[in-house]
Amino acid sequence: MNLADFLQSSAERLSDRPAVTDVGSGGSLTYGQLAREAERVAAFLRAQGVEPRQRIGLMAPNSLAYLPAAFGLLATGACLTPLASHLTPAETAQIMTEVQLNGWLSWPAADRLPGAEGRAILSSGACDGFGFQWTDRGAEGPAEFQQLNPAFIRFTSGTTASSKGVVLSHEATAARVEAADRVLRFGDRDRILWVLPLAYHFAVTIVAYVRAGAHILLCPDTLPGALVDSIRRFRPSVLYASPLHFERLGNLGPSEPLTTVRLCLSTSAPITPAVIDRFESVYGVPVGQAYGIIEAGLPCINLRTEGEPPTSVGPPVPGYEIAVFSDEGARLASGVLGEVAVRGDGLFSAYYRPWQLRERVTRDGWFMTGDIGWLDRAGALSLKGRKKAVIFMAGLKFFPEEVEDCINQFPGVKESRVFGRPHARLGEVPCAEVVLDSSGRDLDALRAHCARALSPYKVPFEFTVVEAVPRTPGGKILRRTEAPVPVERP
Amino acid sequence: MEPDQIADALTAFINTNIMARGHPVRPNDDLEAAGLDSMALLKVLLFIEAEFGFWIPDEDLVRDTLRSPLALANYIRRRQSPS
Numbered sequence: 204m205n206l207a208d209f210l211q212s213s214a215e216r217l218s219d220r221p222a223v224t225d226v227g228s229g230g231s232l233t234y235g236q237l238a239r240e241a242e243r244v245a246a247f248l249r250a251q252g253v254e255p256r257q258r259i260g261l262m263a264p265n266s267l268a269y270l271p272a273a274f275g276l277l278a279t280g281a282c283l284t285p286l287a288s289h290l291t292p293a294e295t296a297q298i299m300t301e302v303q304l305n306g307w308l309s310w311p312a313a314d315r316l317p318g319a320e321g322r323a324i325l326s327s328g329a330c331d332g333f334g335f336q337w338t339d340r341g342a343e344g345p346a347e348f349q350q351l352n353p354a355f356i357r358f359t360s361g362t363t364a365s366s367k368g369v370v371l372s373h374e375a376t377a378a379r380v381e382a383a384d385r386v387l388r389f390g391d392r393d394r395i396l397w398v399l400p401l402a403y404h405f406a407v408t409i410v411a412y413v414r415a416g417a418h419i420l421l422c423p424d425t426l427p428g429a430l431v432d433s434i435r436r437f438r439p440s441v442l443y444a445s446p447l448h449f450e451r452l453g454n455l456g457p458s459e460p461l462t463t464v465r466l467c468l469s470t471s472a473p474i475t476p477a478v479i480d481r482f483e484s485v486y487g488v489p490v491g492q493a494y495g496i497i498e499a500g501l502p503c504i505n506l507r508t509e510g511e512p513p514t515s516v517g518p519p520v521p522g523y524e525i526a527v528f529s530d531e532g533a534r535l536a537s538g539v540l541g542e543v544a545v546r547g548d549g550l551f552s553a554y555y556r557p558w559q560l561r562e563r564v565t566r567d568g569w570f571m572t573g574d575i576g577w578l579d580r581a582g583a584l585s586l587k588g589r590k591k592a593v594i595f596m597a598g599l600k601f602f603p604e605e606v607e608d609c610i611n612q613f614p615g616v617k618e619s620r621v622f623g624r625p626h627a628r629l630g631e632v633p634c635a636e637v638v639l640d641s642s643g644r645d646l647d648a649l650r651a652h653c654a655r656a657l658s659p660y661k662v663p664f665e666f667t668v669v670e671a672v673p674r675t676p677g678g679k680i681l682r683r684t685e686a687p688v689p690v691e692r693p
Numbered sequence: 694m695e696p697d698q699i700a701d702a703l704t705a706f707i708n709t710n711i712m713a714r715g716h717p718v719r720p721n722d723d724l725e726a727a728g729l730d731s732m733a734l735l736k737v738l739l740f741i742e743a744e745f746g747f748w749i750p751d752e753d754l755v756r757d758t759l760r761s762p763l764a765l766a767n768y769i770r771r772r773q774s775p776s
Contacts, residue, residue, distance in 0.1 A: 288729060291714060349769075425731055426759075427751040455749040597735055628748060632739060647709055654713035659733045662710060664743075 206373050207352055209380075209414040214238035216392055217416045225627055226433045227268050227423040232329060234416065240329040244275025244308075247325045249594065251335050253306065255280025256349055258342075258356060260299070260307030261402075262286035265421055266550065268330045268407070269401045272308060275330075281305075282353040282370075289401040293656045298358045301556045302368045308335050345558040355406050357497050367492055368555030371406060371499045380411040380499030382522035383493075389441075391416035394463075396439035398425045398448055399471070403599075407500050408443060415442075425452035431458070439461040442579035445598035446474035447634040449482045449490055450628070456485030464488050468504075470495050471598035472630055473586065479513045492516050494584065496572055496686035499523070503584050507526040514582040523547035525584055525641045526569060527577060535577075540652070542590055543576045544569040550643055592682035595624035595630045596660045603633075603682070606661050608652070613652050615644045620672035620680050621663060634673055635663035644668075699745075699766035705761065706740045707733075718764045723754075734759065745769050 213222070218235035225231070231239065253259060258460030259281040262267050278281050286295055292314065298304065304468050311332030323335040324550050343349070356372040389395075395412055397419050422433050430452060434442075442448075467482070470493045479490045494503040495515035502525060505517025520524045526534055528539040535541045546568045553560045563568070573593075576586040588689055592603055603621035610619040617638040637649070646666050653662045673681040694702075699718035707724075708717045713735045718727045729737075742748045749758070749768075758768045 208706045287694060289732060426756070428755050436735050449749045451754075597732070599732070627741075629739070651709050651713040654710050659711055662736075664736070664739055 204352070204373050204377060205280065206376055206410055207245075207274050209377075209410060210238050210241060210274050210465060213391075213413055213416040220326050220391065220416065221418045222413065222416075223270050223419040223421060224268055224437075225419075225421045225423065228267075231233070232267060232270070237274070237413075240271035241278060243328045244325065244330055244333070244475060245278040245549075246454050247323075248281070248308065248335060251306070251323055251337075252333075252340075253279050253281050256328050256353060257281045257305040258284055258302050258339075258344065260284045260286045260295075260309075260312050260641070261611075262288055262290075262295070262307060263310035263401075264288040265401050265423060266310070267421065268310065268333065269405075270419075272333060272412075273328050273401075273405060273409075275560050276308060277354060277373075282356055284356045284358060284368075285402040285405065286358075287400060287658075289658050291656055291658060299338055302356050302358060303344050304338050305340055305342055306335060306337040308333060314642045319572075321395070322521035323640075345521055345555075347553065347558065347560060351552050353552065358404070359497050369551045370553040370555055372552045375500075375549050375552060376406050376410060378464050378522060379407045380414055382520045382547070382549055383407055383501045383504065384411055384415065385521045386506065387411070387468070389415035389417050393441055394420060394432060394437065394439045395441040395443060396420045396422055396437065398422045398430065398444050404471075406580075407495075423669035427455050434461065434464075435627065440465045442467045443572075445471045446478055447472075447597050447629070449474065453478060453481035453485050456481070458485050460487035461640075466506075467491065468493050470501075472595050472600075476513055477607060478615070494586070496545065496574075498551045498570055499545040499547070499572070501548070502545045502547060505583065509581075511581075511583045512579075512585070513583045516602055518582045519545075519547075519582065519584075522549065525578065525582075526570070528571070533567070537578045537580050537582075540577050542574060542585055543572045543574040543584065543586070545572060547569065553613060590624070594621070596623070596632060597629045599660050601633075601661050606635065606657065606663065607680075609653055609656050610637060610649065610663075611648050615639050615641060616649070618672055624665075632665075633661060633663045634665040634667070636667050636669045638671060639668055694770075696766040696770045699769050700763040701742065702763055703737070703740070703762040707737065710740075718762065720766070721761050723726060723761055724739075725757065737765070741769065742766070745773070747762065747772065 206508045212232040219233050221231050222234045222237040322336045325333045340371050352372045354376050355371040357369045357681050400430045420437050466489045467488050482490055489507045491506045493501045495501050502519055502523040503516045504520050505511045505515050524546045526544045529541050573590045574586050575588045576584050606621040617640050619637045621635045623635045675681055704720050
């Protein structure tokens with residue numbers, strides 16, 4: 204199967220109905236147009252020689268063009284590796300190496316790659332000006348990869364920080380969509396206000412909307428006033444956003460109730476009861492939560508319809524099982540804290556680098572998430588922190604090791620420790636402690652070094668010079684989350 | 694601090710922490726046109742919180758306030774001396 208078939212089928216049913224609208228520019232594509240534009244991209248890529256199972260990057264910001272570009276790329280059978288448009292050249296180059304990217308499709312403003320072959324330009328339609336370049340055309344990738352039906356490689360540090368690139372098959376993505384849809388019940392009358400980065404949230408939700416024939420409203424301006432204005436003008440039925448968006452909207456009140464909205468779902472970071480209460484009292488719509496994991500999709504959803512506590516991420520959706528295990532691997536009873544594990548058809552296929560099939564990293568089919576949590580008697584999951592240190596800034600997750608590696612490359616730095624300082628609005632803000640080999644080093648130059656190499660959200664906001672970084676008796680850098688952190692963080 | 698000084702401090706922060714691999718901005722430059730996205734904006738809000746002691750309230754997060762370092766500086770100055 205191919206996920207692009209979902210678009211084809213919606214286009215046959217709903218050819219003249221709007222598929223996606225940019226609420227900023229007012230531009231729009233119907234399902235018929237979206238399918239034709241995706242086919243134009245697919246034909247362009249095939250003409251360049253793109254073949255199934257090649258790993259092709261897609262670099263573009265949120266825009267109408269993202270959808271035909273992504274579905275066109277998928278339709279060729281190539282494996283889509285999203286490259287967020289905020290990535291630095293160093294981050295892009297790392298992804299290209301790690302997943303042995305064969306080529307990349309990019310929006311008109313993307314930088315040309317130095318040394319890469321010529322860039323072919325698509326010169327008509329919704330993706331006018333997009334370019335394609337080979338980066339390593341002949342790279343084949345692992346033999347087992349060639350046996351899969353891969354749709355996406357989500358480049359991430361993975362749950363273990365050493366595994367890079369999560370491979371998702373067309374079948375697993377379809378299973379995720381099916382599972383989420385059995386709870387969220389998207390239909391062709393739904394209008395979804397979209398504020399999240401498409402590069403990070405395409406695989407389950409956008410595919411689900413397109414399969415259902417819903418109308419996606421891309422909202423480029425996510426400043427709070429503009430967001431409220433878009434809601435008033437476009438009357439969405441679904442708001443799928445991060446806690447920061449719900450907090451900002453809540454702070455703007457008072458407001459008329461949002462009578463058109465049937466579903467508000469918070470994702471990508473823990474949301475606090477205070478933010479939920481505030482939003483609900485201002486807008487009169489309950490806010491649910493979805494538990495998103497790149498390796499597993501959306502295994503739990505809390506719609507708040509069965510009296511689930513607002514802080515819970517809910518029970519597993521159909522097609523998934525959730526269990527909690529002790530460090531010794533014993534399955535724990537409800538109410539007992541342990542590591543959360545997920546099993547189901549929507550699990551990833553493999554880690555790309557180092558290459559590991561899912562079967563090698565699961566136990567009896569259970570994928571260990573690295574999250575600490577507990578199940579209540581009714582089977583709803585609550586999260587209480589992470590087993591491994593991870594920093595969440597405004598819904599974006601990264602591991603401190605990546606930032607430390609960057610800092611440690613700077614001349615004069617002996618060692619460093621990066622940690623998330625709690626912040627009332629952003630969840631956490633990255634901060635660094637550095638040990639220098641001589642006094643008087645230029646911290647501004649170190650900042651600039653990090654800002655050149657890392658996306659803005661990963662660059663530490665504060666650098667503190669220390670004598671030594673704290674370490675465990677075994678010599679590992681002491682992480683704030685060595686003991687499970689309390690979950691009630693924004 | 695006068696608005697010009699505030700704008701210079703904001704410009705210096707942006708150029709070191711956000712625009713390190715792009716073109717430096719000047720106090721009057723349009724930040725959105727220079728490529729500052731919503732994530733970069735959060736870094737600017739953090740800087741303002743650290744330097745000037747307040748988080749810009751959500752109702753004031755509008756284009757006019759955020760257009761350039763100087764526009765932000767004028768806003769910060771007004772906040773500091775309500776009259």
